[in-house]
Amino acid sequence: MKVLNLQCAHQHDFEGWFASEEDFHQQLERGLLSCPLCGDAQVRKMLSAPRLNLGRTREEAAARPASADGQVELGRTAPGSELQGRLLRAMREVMQHTEDVGERFADEARAMHHGEMEQRNIRGRTTPEVAMELIEEGIEVMPLPGLPALKETLQ
Structure with missing residues:
Protein backbone atom coordinates (compact mmCIF):
# COMPACT_ATOMS: atom_id res chain seq x y z
CA MET A 1 0.00 0.00 0.00
CA MET A 95 -23.66 14.05 7.00
CA GLN A 96 -23.87 10.95 9.20
CA HIS A 97 -26.50 12.48 11.49
CA THR A 98 -28.74 14.27 8.99
CA GLU A 99 -31.13 13.21 6.25
CA ASP A 100 -30.56 14.66 2.78
CA VAL A 101 -33.92 16.01 1.62
CA GLY A 102 -32.45 17.73 -1.44
CA GLU A 103 -34.57 20.45 -3.02
CA ARG A 104 -37.39 19.86 -0.48
CA PHE A 105 -35.28 21.47 2.28
CA ALA A 106 -37.28 24.71 2.70
CA ASP A 107 -40.66 22.94 2.63
CA GLU A 108 -39.57 20.32 5.17
CA ALA A 109 -37.93 22.90 7.45
CA ARG A 110 -41.12 25.00 7.43
CA ALA A 111 -43.33 21.95 8.07
CA MET A 112 -41.22 20.96 11.09
CA HIS A 113 -41.19 24.54 12.37
CA HIS A 114 -45.01 24.74 12.21
CA GLY A 115 -45.48 21.33 13.87
CA GLU A 116 -46.85 19.68 10.72
CA MET A 117 -44.01 17.16 10.69
CA GLU A 118 -41.88 15.45 13.32
CA GLN A 119 -38.62 17.23 14.14
CA ARG A 120 -35.46 15.65 12.71
CA ASN A 121 -32.04 16.74 11.46
CA ILE A 122 -32.08 17.46 7.75
CA ARG A 123 -29.83 18.95 5.10
CA GLY A 124 -30.58 19.99 1.55
CA ARG A 125 -30.38 22.76 -1.00
CA THR A 126 -32.18 26.03 -1.51
CA THR A 127 -31.44 29.50 -2.84
CA PRO A 128 -29.81 32.17 -0.66
CA GLU A 129 -33.05 34.18 -0.89
CA VAL A 130 -35.17 31.31 0.44
CA ALA A 131 -32.60 30.66 3.17
CA MET A 132 -32.95 34.29 4.29
CA GLU A 133 -36.75 33.92 4.29
CA LEU A 134 -36.43 30.88 6.55
CA ILE A 135 -34.21 32.82 8.96
CA GLU A 136 -36.64 35.77 8.96
CA GLU A 137 -39.46 33.33 9.81
CA GLY A 138 -37.47 32.23 12.87
CA ILE A 139 -36.45 28.88 11.41
CA GLU A 140 -32.94 27.93 12.43
CA VAL A 141 -30.83 27.02 9.41
CA MET A 142 -27.09 26.86 8.92
CA PRO A 143 -25.27 27.16 5.59
CA LEU A 144 -22.92 24.27 4.88
CA PRO A 145 -20.00 24.32 2.46
CA GLY A 146 -20.62 22.27 -0.66
CA LEU A 147 -18.51 19.17 -0.19
CA PRO A 148 -19.85 16.56 -2.59
CA ALA A 149 -16.85 14.27 -2.09
CA LEU A 150 -17.83 13.68 1.54
CA LYS A 151 -20.53 11.26 0.47
CA GLU A 152 -17.75 8.77 -0.22
CA THR A 153 -15.08 7.31 2.03
CA LEU A 154 -12.11 9.63 2.34
CA GLN A 155 -8.57 8.42 2.89
Whole structure:
Protein backbone atom coordinates (compact mmCIF):
# COMPACT_ATOMS: atom_id res chain seq x y z
CA MET A 1 0.00 0.00 0.00
CA LYS A 2 1.34 3.42 -0.98
CA VAL A 3 0.22 6.54 0.85
CA LEU A 4 0.82 9.65 -1.24
CA ASN A 5 0.60 13.30 -0.27
CA LEU A 6 -1.61 14.99 -2.87
CA GLN A 7 -2.67 18.56 -3.57
CA CYS A 8 -5.37 20.08 -5.77
CA ALA A 9 -5.07 23.24 -7.88
CA HIS A 10 -6.52 25.20 -4.93
CA GLN A 11 -3.64 23.97 -2.73
CA HIS A 12 -5.78 21.75 -0.49
CA ASP A 13 -3.52 19.00 0.89
CA PHE A 14 -4.81 15.45 1.36
CA GLU A 15 -3.65 11.85 1.31
CA GLY A 16 -4.41 9.14 -1.20
CA TRP A 17 -3.93 5.41 -0.62
CA PHE A 18 -2.99 3.34 -3.66
CA ALA A 19 -1.94 -0.23 -4.38
CA SER A 20 1.10 1.08 -6.30
CA GLU A 21 2.55 4.09 -8.07
CA GLU A 22 1.06 2.73 -11.30
CA ASP A 23 -2.37 2.54 -9.64
CA PHE A 24 -2.10 6.25 -8.73
CA HIS A 25 -1.22 7.22 -12.33
CA GLN A 26 -4.01 5.05 -13.78
CA GLN A 27 -6.61 6.62 -11.48
CA LEU A 28 -5.29 10.10 -12.28
CA GLU A 29 -5.46 9.47 -16.05
CA ARG A 30 -9.00 8.08 -15.78
CA GLY A 31 -10.18 11.16 -13.84
CA LEU A 32 -11.00 9.15 -10.70
CA LEU A 33 -9.10 11.41 -8.30
CA SER A 34 -10.52 14.61 -6.86
CA CYS A 35 -9.95 16.84 -3.85
CA PRO A 36 -12.10 15.76 -0.87
CA LEU A 37 -12.48 19.40 0.18
CA CYS A 38 -13.51 21.12 -3.07
CA GLY A 39 -13.92 18.32 -5.62
CA ASP A 40 -11.21 19.69 -7.96
CA ALA A 41 -9.92 17.00 -10.33
CA GLN A 42 -6.56 18.73 -10.98
CA VAL A 43 -4.58 16.63 -8.51
CA ARG A 44 -0.82 16.41 -8.28
CA LYS A 45 1.52 14.32 -6.18
CA MET A 46 3.60 16.18 -3.61
CA LEU A 47 6.89 15.17 -2.03
CA SER A 48 6.45 12.54 0.64
CA ALA A 49 8.69 11.17 3.34
CA PRO A 50 8.69 7.40 3.79
CA ARG A 51 6.56 6.16 6.66
CA LEU A 52 8.26 3.62 8.79
CA ASN A 53 6.61 1.95 11.76
CA LEU A 54 9.62 1.37 13.98
CA GLY A 55 9.24 0.20 17.55
CA ARG A 56 5.48 -0.06 17.45
CA THR A 57 3.60 -3.34 17.39
CA ARG A 58 0.42 -3.93 15.45
CA GLU A 59 -1.44 -4.27 18.74
CA GLU A 60 -0.25 -0.83 19.86
CA ALA A 61 -1.30 0.72 16.56
CA ALA A 62 -4.69 -1.03 16.71
CA ALA A 63 -5.23 0.23 20.26
CA ARG A 64 -5.22 3.85 19.09
CA PRO A 65 -8.64 5.49 19.56
CA ALA A 66 -11.06 5.21 16.66
CA SER A 67 -12.77 8.29 15.26
CA ALA A 68 -16.55 8.77 15.17
CA ASP A 69 -16.81 6.95 11.83
CA GLY A 70 -14.95 3.90 13.20
CA GLN A 71 -11.75 4.67 11.33
CA VAL A 72 -8.38 4.67 13.08
CA GLU A 73 -6.32 7.77 12.38
CA LEU A 74 -3.01 6.94 10.70
CA GLY A 75 -0.20 8.97 9.21
CA ARG A 76 0.67 12.58 9.87
CA THR A 77 -0.91 15.90 8.99
CA ALA A 78 1.07 18.24 6.78
CA PRO A 79 1.59 21.77 8.14
CA GLY A 80 -1.41 23.98 7.41
CA SER A 81 -3.85 21.12 6.81
CA GLU A 82 -5.01 20.58 10.42
CA LEU A 83 -7.89 22.98 9.92
CA GLN A 84 -8.92 21.21 6.70
CA GLY A 85 -8.96 17.93 8.60
CA ARG A 86 -11.16 19.39 11.33
CA LEU A 87 -13.59 20.72 8.75
CA LEU A 88 -13.79 17.36 6.98
CA ARG A 89 -14.41 15.50 10.26
CA ALA A 90 -17.13 17.98 11.24
CA MET A 91 -18.79 17.69 7.85
CA ARG A 92 -18.68 13.88 7.99
CA GLU A 93 -20.41 14.08 11.38
CA VAL A 94 -23.11 16.36 9.96
CA MET A 95 -23.66 14.05 7.00
CA GLN A 96 -23.87 10.95 9.20
CA HIS A 97 -26.50 12.48 11.49
CA THR A 98 -28.74 14.27 8.99
CA GLU A 99 -31.13 13.21 6.25
CA ASP A 100 -30.56 14.66 2.78
CA VAL A 101 -33.92 16.01 1.62
CA GLY A 102 -32.45 17.73 -1.44
CA GLU A 103 -34.57 20.45 -3.02
CA ARG A 104 -37.39 19.86 -0.48
CA PHE A 105 -35.28 21.47 2.28
CA ALA A 106 -37.28 24.71 2.70
CA ASP A 107 -40.66 22.94 2.63
CA GLU A 108 -39.57 20.32 5.17
CA ALA A 109 -37.93 22.90 7.45
CA ARG A 110 -41.12 25.00 7.43
CA ALA A 111 -43.33 21.95 8.07
CA MET A 112 -41.22 20.96 11.09
CA HIS A 113 -41.19 24.54 12.37
CA HIS A 114 -45.01 24.74 12.21
CA GLY A 115 -45.48 21.33 13.87
CA GLU A 116 -46.85 19.68 10.72
CA MET A 117 -44.01 17.16 10.69
CA GLU A 118 -41.88 15.45 13.32
CA GLN A 119 -38.62 17.23 14.14
CA ARG A 120 -35.46 15.65 12.71
CA ASN A 121 -32.04 16.74 11.46
CA ILE A 122 -32.08 17.46 7.75
CA ARG A 123 -29.83 18.95 5.10
CA GLY A 124 -30.58 19.99 1.55
CA ARG A 125 -30.38 22.76 -1.00
CA THR A 126 -32.18 26.03 -1.51
CA THR A 127 -31.44 29.50 -2.84
CA PRO A 128 -29.81 32.17 -0.66
CA GLU A 129 -33.05 34.18 -0.89
CA VAL A 130 -35.17 31.31 0.44
CA ALA A 131 -32.60 30.66 3.17
CA MET A 132 -32.95 34.29 4.29
CA GLU A 133 -36.75 33.92 4.29
CA LEU A 134 -36.43 30.88 6.55
CA ILE A 135 -34.21 32.82 8.96
CA GLU A 136 -36.64 35.77 8.96
CA GLU A 137 -39.46 33.33 9.81
CA GLY A 138 -37.47 32.23 12.87
CA ILE A 139 -36.45 28.88 11.41
CA GLU A 140 -32.94 27.93 12.43
CA VAL A 141 -30.83 27.02 9.41
CA MET A 142 -27.09 26.86 8.92
CA PRO A 143 -25.27 27.16 5.59
CA LEU A 144 -22.92 24.27 4.88
CA PRO A 145 -20.00 24.32 2.46
CA GLY A 146 -20.62 22.27 -0.66
CA LEU A 147 -18.51 19.17 -0.19
CA PRO A 148 -19.85 16.56 -2.59
CA ALA A 149 -16.85 14.27 -2.09
CA LEU A 150 -17.83 13.68 1.54
CA LYS A 151 -20.53 11.26 0.47
CA GLU A 152 -17.75 8.77 -0.22
CA THR A 153 -15.08 7.31 2.03
CA LEU A 154 -12.11 9.63 2.34
CA GLN A 155 -8.57 8.42 2.89
